[in-house]
Amino acid sequence: xxxxxxxxxxxxxxxxxxxxxxxxxxxxxxxxxxxxxxxxxxxxxxxxxxxxxxxxxxxxxxxxxxxxxxxxxxxxxxxxxxxxxxxxxxxxxxxxxxxxxxxxxxxxxxxxxxxxxxxxxxxxxxxxxxxxxxxxxxxxxxxxxxxxxxxxxxxxxxxxxxxxxxxxxxxxxxxxxxxxxxxxxxxxxxxxxxxxxxxxxxxxxxxxxxxxxxxxxxxxxxxxxxxxxxxxxxxxxxxxxxxxxxxxxxxxxxxxxxxxxx
Amino acid sequence: xxxxxxxxxxxxxxxxxxxxxxxxxxxxxxxxxxxxxxxxxxxxxxxxxxxxxxxxxxxxxxxxxxxxxxxxxxxxxxxxxxxxxxxxxxxxxxxxxxxxxxxxxxxxxxxxxxxxxxxxxxxxxxxxxxxxxxxxxxxxxxxxxxxxxxxxxxxxxxxxxxxxxxxxxxxxxxxxxxxxxxxxxxxx
Amino acid sequence: xxxxxxxxxxxxxxxxxxxxxxxxxxxxxxxxxxxxxxxxxxxxxxxxxxxxxxxxxxxxxxxxxxxxxxxxxxxxxxxxxxxxxxxxxxxxxxxxxxxxxxxxxxxxxxxxxxxxxxxxxxxxxxxxxxxxxxxxxxxxxxxxxxxxxxxxxxxxxxxxxxxxxxxxxxxxxxxxxxxxxxxxxxxxxxxxxxxxxxxxxxxxxxxxxxxxxxxxxxxxxxxxxxxxxxxxxxxxxxxxxxxxxxxxxxxxxxxxxxxxxxxxxxxxxxxxxxxxxxxxxxxxxxxxxxxxxxxxxxxxxxxxxxxxxxxxxxxxxxxxxxxxxxxxxxxxxxxxxxxxxxxxxxxxxxxxxxxxxxxxxxx
Numbered sequence: 001x002x003x004x005x006x007x008x009x010x011x012x013x014x015x016x017x018x019x020x021x022x023x024x025x026x027x028x029x030x031x032x033x034x035x036x037x038x039x040x041x042x043x044x045x046x047x048x049x050x051x052x053x054x055x056x057x058x059x060x061x062x063x064x065x066x067x068x069x070x071x072x073x074x075x076x077x078x079x080x081x082x083x084x085x086x087x088x089x090x091x092x093x094x095x096x097x098x099x100x101x102x103x104x105x106x107x108x109x110x111x112x113x114x115x116x117x118x119x120x121x122x123x124x125x126x127x128x129x130x131x132x133x134x135x136x137x138x139x140x141x142x143x144x145x146x147x148x149x150x151x152x153x154x155x156x157x158x159x160x161x162x163x164x165x166x167x168x169x170x171x172x173x174x175x176x177x178x179x180x181x182x183x184x185x186x187x188x189x190x191x192x193x194x195x196x197x198x199x200x201x202x203x204x205x206x207x208x209x210x211x212x213x214x215x216x217x218x219x220x221x222x223x224x225x226x227x228x229x230x231x232x233x234x235x236x237x238x239x240x241x242x243x244x245x246x247x248x249x250x251x252x253x254x255x256x257x258x259x260x261x262x
Numbered sequence: 263x264x265x266x267x268x269x270x271x272x273x274x275x276x277x278x279x280x281x282x283x284x285x286x287x288x289x290x291x292x293x294x295x296x297x298x299x300x301x302x303x304x305x306x307x308x309x310x311x312x313x314x315x316x317x318x319x320x321x322x323x324x325x326x327x328x329x330x331x332x333x334x335x336x337x338x339x340x341x342x343x344x345x346x347x348x349x350x351x352x353x354x355x356x357x358x359x360x361x362x363x364x365x366x367x368x369x370x371x372x373x374x375x376x377x378x379x380x381x382x383x384x385x386x387x388x389x390x391x392x393x394x395x396x397x398x399x400x401x402x403x404x405x406x407x408x409x410x411x412x413x414x415x416x417x418x419x420x421x422x423x424x425x426x427x428x429x430x431x432x433x434x435x436x437x438x439x440x441x442x443x444x445x446x447x448x449x450x
Numbered sequence: 451x452x453x454x455x456x457x458x459x460x461x462x463x464x465x466x467x468x469x470x471x472x473x474x475x476x477x478x479x480x481x482x483x484x485x486x487x488x489x490x491x492x493x494x495x496x497x498x499x500x501x502x503x504x505x506x507x508x509x510x511x512x513x514x515x516x517x518x519x520x521x522x523x524x525x526x527x528x529x530x531x532x533x534x535x536x537x538x539x540x541x542x543x544x545x546x547x548x549x550x551x552x553x554x555x556x557x558x559x560x561x562x563x564x565x566x567x568x569x570x571x572x573x574x575x576x577x578x579x580x581x582x583x584x585x586x587x588x589x590x591x592x593x594x595x596x597x598x599x600x601x602x603x604x605x606x607x608x609x610x611x612x613x614x615x616x617x618x619x620x621x622x623x624x625x626x627x628x629x630x631x632x633x634x635x636x637x638x639x640x641x642x643x644x645x646x647x648x649x650x651x652x653x654x655x656x657x658x659x660x661x662x663x664x665x666x667x668x669x670x671x672x673x674x675x676x677x678x679x680x681x682x683x684x685x686x687x688x689x690x691x692x693x694x695x696x697x698x699x700x701x702x703x704x705x706x707x708x709x710x711x712x713x714x715x716x717x718x719x720x721x722x723x724x725x726x727x728x729x730x731x732x733x734x735x736x737x738x739x740x741x742x743x744x745x746x747x748x749x750x751x752x753x754x755x756x757x758x759x760x761x762x763x764x765x766x767x768x769x770x771x772x773x774x775x776x777x778x779x780x781x782x783x784x785x786x787x788x789x790x791x792x793x794x795x796x797x798x799x800x801x802x803x804x805x806x807x808x809x810x811x812x813x
Contacts, residue, residue, distance in 0.1 A: 014662060045662075049655045054673070062669045065662025067655035069526055070671040071519065072549055078516040082523020083655065085509050086481050086531060090656045111512035284633070291463040291635055300632035303489070303573060322599075324725035326628045326718065327797040 010036030012045050012064045021059040025226055027183040027213025028056060031124055032063055034186055034211075035093065038194035039066070042201065044091050049083055051076040053096030053105075055131045057124060060095060074105025081117050091200055094121045098210075099129050102138040102162045109164075113172040116205035120196045123164055123208070126215040127234065134218030138162040141237055146218070161237060168208040169243040170252030175205030178244035182212035184231050185240070192242070204246045212238055265295065265407055268328045269316040270348040271397075273337030278394030281420065282335075283314030285398060289408050289416035290318040298323040311344040318407065333404070335397060336361065337380075342368055349373065356400060376404065376449050383441060392438035399439040403446020410443060455504050459639040466629040469600045470534065470560050471496030472638050473607035478648050479558075480529040481507035483520040487539040488572035489627035490562045494534070514539040518546025518559075525555045526670070528653025530611055532558040536627070537566055540578050540585070547620050548586030552672040554687060555654075556614035556621065560607065563626040565795035574627035575795040576717055579772040582622050583746040589684070591691045593621040593698055594746040596717040600636035603629060606743075608641055608648075615649040617694050624745065626768075628718050628797065691747070700743035701752055705731055709738025711813040712760040713803065714753070714777055715767060716742050723766050725800035726807070735813045742776075750780030757781050762812045763788045766803055770794045 009015075013036055022028045039048055050066040052058050054073035061070040071079045080092040101109055101123040112119060128146055129135040135148040139161045143152040169178040177199040181189035189211055196207030212234050216226040244251070269286075273279040280301050287299035295318050302313040317323045330350035336342045336357045342364040349355055349369065357365050359377040369375070380396040388396075395417075402408050417435055418425065425432035455475040464472075470493045474482065482501070484494040494510070501508050511517040517533045524531025535543050540561050550557040563578040565571030584590040593613050595606040607623050614621035641648060654668055661667035674680040704724055706712065711730075715723035720741040730737035740756055742749050757763055763786050765774040774790045781788070791798070791806045807813055 012662070014667065046660050047656065058671070058673050061671045061673070062667075065660075065667050067657060067661060067668040068670065069655055069668075070673060071522075072545060072672075075515065075519045075546070075549075078511065078519035079523040079526070081509070081511075081516075082483060082520030082531070083527040084523075085483075085507055085520070086524040086527035086529040087653075087656055090527070107512050108516055111516070287633060288463055296635065297463070298632055298634045300628060303627075303631060304571070323634065323721075325722035325797065325799045326632045327799065329799045329801045 011040045012036045014065045017062045023217045025216035030183040031211045034190035037190045048091045050093050051080045053100040055097040057096050074100045077108045092119050098125045098139040113168045116173045118200050120200050120207040123210045124213045126213045128218045130215045130218050165210045165243045175246050177207040179242045180210045182240050264320050266319045268331045269333045270331040271314045271335040272341035272345045275312050277337050279312045282394050282398045283316045285416045289412040293412045296322050300326045311340050395438035396442035399442020400446040403443040456640045458643050467492035468496050469603045473604045477608040477611045481524050481531045483509050483517045483533050485514045485517045487536050489630040490534045490536045514542035518543040521557050526654045534560040536562045537564040544585035550620040551588045551591050554618040558610045560623045562630040576768040582624050592746050596624045598720045600634050612649040695747035699747045699749045701749040702741040704739040706738035710736040710761045712738050712763050714740045714765045719798050722798050722800045726803035766791045
């Protein structure tokens, strides 16, 4: 009997903890696969520390053959910044959802971006708080129904979805790498993540990659509708591509001045 | 010699109350006494009455602040009122002579007291900036537990770098210390 | 490696915040993460001035949440990391300390208590006892030292690093604004010169060897799927905490053997309590003094023995019963009456204590 061809998995993939714990149709597995491939490509498994947040991202705590720490909601970046400052030879990856990055942990994101911390941040944007049951997130699209916006998100009352990479691109000093990828284009996403890790390896600055992802469980969508939401609705609001390469200056108001001598 | 001395000092920010407290405790510590100094401090970086609590003892000092001072120093209008809670029957109230009316109003006639014309001396004979060093001298003189040399050394530790740039400043400070010291001795 | 920051023993006259910075240096602390809050600030000021000379690190974070979590990161990386905070900062710090408690991370936090609740005063209190001992959504599996003098501030800051790394519970030095800002004589020393060996640090992530091939990966978490999983982890930690408690617990006594009145205080207030006992004894009153040096674990057993012999117990603190509640919990069932001289956010002098003792006819 012919054995069905197994998909090629990254070397850092930990077989003992598979199948993984994410829901069917969840985008996390794809993003993590892209990350795994990028780590393989750069051959940094031995010195990479993976940090995951609260929310669905925490289910990745035993995902890789990587030293891993699962932290608190929104606090993954400060923990990894703490590790990096103490042991600069390590490569640190801060992995979280949009709630952790843009709501409860926003001050850490802004501050790490301003400091150009040598950390690679990956934010999985699925437009909802998924683990808690599908509430409105900072990234919920206008009109989108969630458990706390049952009649659709009213932007007049709850604001418009936050543009994370645009925010980081506006404020991070030169040397930063910022991109938005999507589970709809895994090759491109892997490429972005790899560049983000490379940026840290070269000591240039912060790397921030948002990955557009899916949550059929909380979206209450079938496969076709899920895919359509990611590719059409989300991509329309959250444009995919590189926002900052290390040579570029911040997209926000920025003026290079010599250090003040007191 | 058994000693247990509590001094509260109060003045406006910039009058140098904390420096006096720091120098006197530093000198006491170097001379082999137990010493503890704590400034009062609040949310304001500037403004408000500045109070310093000084204790010098032969034994380890207990609580950092105290209920009643042996000596209480008031150097401004507001300070006269502010230090009232630390003044007991036996307390010697040391104050800038220009505050005579305020002192009389708050403390009446009976309080043990020593008026020091530090402002006049500083302005007329020396320099306004040594106002607090005159007060320091008075405290050294009136308490009698420190040698002038101990205090001069503490002054050097505190202001040595400034003295090095301007030797006249050293002479001025030493003169202010001496002048205050004499006033203190007369009232020992 | 730069030369040792402290050689042998040195006498000095300095503020408590300076003492903490020197102690952390002498203890070989590798990195401090901090955020400004009064009255803790000068710990950072002294640390940043000296750190670079001795190849130590510092990061000023965006808030106390980040300072706490970055300290967690530093510890995970295997470094002797610490932070310092006070009041509302201590409140924010509890989130990270709960994680440290769950994951048995040897964090060290120096707390300089200020008035509370809320912003209150930047000056002084003993109102952060509950928070420091039992903060966070946990069981208070922490070690909390309450020093009373600059000599102890130095000693227990060093000890905090050792206890943290030896027992793997988050460890706190619970000071206060008075101790931070006051100057008094202190002897600072190189731990080695006193025969103190610093407990080695070991990394929990970034271990040598290829994970998954040459060794298992370190997979560290604080989330559990099942009640039973959590219960097992937690009960293991609780049993270990209870087992080490007798080695960790410390207290101090004075004139307790025939004491009819036992005055109980901790931290800087214990100095006033001890002086009050001396003064009462001089006048023929049989007063004694008991001071918990560790507030967690609390020296309840020793206190119980002493309290059983006394006619009256008096708790003196610059808080409204935070210590008193620990005392009463430790003495549950004992009928000796407990009276509190409770002054939240206020300094306490020996004279006040003596006056209160007589006014309440406690002796």
